[in-house]
Amino acid sequence: DGGITQSPKYLFRKEGQNVTLSCEQNLNHDAMYWYRQDPGQGLRLIYYSQIVNDFQKGDIAEGYSVSREKKESFPLTVTSAQKNPTAFYLCASSMITESYEQYFGPGTRLTVT
Amino acid sequence: DQQVKQNSPSLSVQEGRISILNCDYTNSMFDYFLWYKKYPAEGPTFLISISSIKDKNEDGRFTVFLNKSAKHLSLHIVPSQPGDSAVYFCAAYNNTDKLIFGTGTRLQVFP
Numbered sequence: 001d002g003g004i005t006q007s008p009k010y011l012f013r014k015e016g017q018n019v020t021l022s023c024e025q026n027l028n029h030d031a032m033y034w035y036r037q038d039p040g041q042g043l044r045l046i047y048y049s050q051i052v053n054d055f056q057k058g059d060i061a062e063g064y065s066v067s068r069e070k071k072e073s074f075p076l077t078v079t080s081a082q083k084n085p086t087a088f089y090l091c092a093s094s095m096i097t098e099s100y101e102q103y104f105g106p107g108t109r110l111t112v113t
Numbered sequence: 114d115q116q117v118k119q120n121s122p123s124l125s126v127q128e129g130r131i132s133i134l135n136c137d138y139t140n141s142m143f144d145y146f147l148w149y150k151k152y153p154a155e156g157p158t159f160l161i162s163i164s165s166i167k168d169k170n171e172d173g174r175f176t177v178f179l180n181k182s183a184k185h186l187s188l189h190i191v192p193s194q195p196g197d198s199a200v201y202f203c204a205a206y207n208n209t210d211k212l213i214f215g216t217g218t219r220l221q222v223f224p
Contacts, residue, residue, distance in 0.1 A: 004156075031210070040122065042202060042214035043157070050210065058211070069188045090156050100206035104156030 002029065004105035006091050011110045013085075017094045021076045021108050023091035030096040032074035036060065037107075046089075049074055050096055070094070078110060085112045115141050117205050119215035126222050132190040134218050136203030139184065143205040147212070148177060148188050151200045159200070161188070193222045 004025045013019045025032065031050045033057075035043040045058030049068040063082025068074055070100050074093075078085045092102040118137045121156040125130045134148075144165040149157035163170040163177045163186065170177050176189045190197055 008158075009154075035214075040216065042119075042216045043212075044115070044214075045211055048211070088154075092156075099210045100204075100212060101159060101162070102172065102212060104149075106156050106180060107154065111187070 004091060004093055004103060006089075006105035006108050008108060009106065011108055013110070013112050015112055016080045018077055018079050019085075019110065019112075020076065021089055021091075021110070023074045023076065023105060024072055025074075025093045025103075025105075026072060026104060027093055028071075029093035030071070031094045031099055032068070033092040033102060034058070034064070034066065034074070034076045035090040035092065035095075037090060040105075043090060046076065048082075050099075078112075085110060115216075116143075117193070117203055117213045117215040119203055119218050121218050122216070123219040126193045126220065128136060128195055128222050128224050129192045132188075132193045132197065132220055132222065134188040134190075134201050134203075134220065135185045136188075137184060138186075138205050138214055140180075140205070140207060140213075141184065142207045143182075144208065146177070146179060146186050147200045147204045147205040147206070148175075149214075151202060151217070157202060190220075193220075195222050195224065198222050 032057035033048040034046040047066040091105040094102045147162040148160040151157040200217045
């Protein structure tokens with residue numbers, strides 16, 4: 001069964017701690033994306049990657065970091081520098097040639113207190 | 114600057130009637146538009162799309178209309194069903210490898 005896996009579903013952290021969210025896909029997609037969703041807002045792009053070992057900042061990259069060591073994996077680290085880290089985080093992937101058709105994972109709800 | 118706008122945060126429709134969700138955009142360079150459906154605590158799922166060279170695309174109960182001169186697109190769901198209750202996001206693409214999403218419209222279909 002092809003798809004995108006995000007783990008865990010719910011994550012709780014204390015303020016000041018870095019936390020890494022996992023995203024894995026077995027769709028053989030080249031491109032992967034991280035979005036953040038807040039209540040009443042659309043999906044905002046944090047980072048994206050079109051090829052292994054390369055990634056670009058999205059619209060709200062401050063306080064986040066990513067790596068793309070494998071095609072299948074695109075972990076997101078929420079650092080202590082992120083001022084409002086509590087949100088719903090979504091990972092997506094797509095073919096390079098059809099980057100408008102993105103497939104999303106189930107999301108991770110991060111709560112920082 | 115919000116390039117893709119969904120001005121109605123919510124919509125309530127009776128089962129069996131038509132649901133019309135609207136989306137406006139400002140960037141005339143967008144050449145592909147999509148609608149995604151999202152249930153709470155889940156990722157969005159692709160619903161239907163339309164290229165800027167078309168003005169209509171239909172898939173079963175779902176039809177998307179594009180009015181390029183007005184920079185407006187709409188999603189029609191007919192007949193509406195309770196399972197259609199979800200948040201619907203409009204998204205636009207302009208060959209920058211990024212999708213721009215609207216803020217979403219919560220649709221509630223009641224019996």
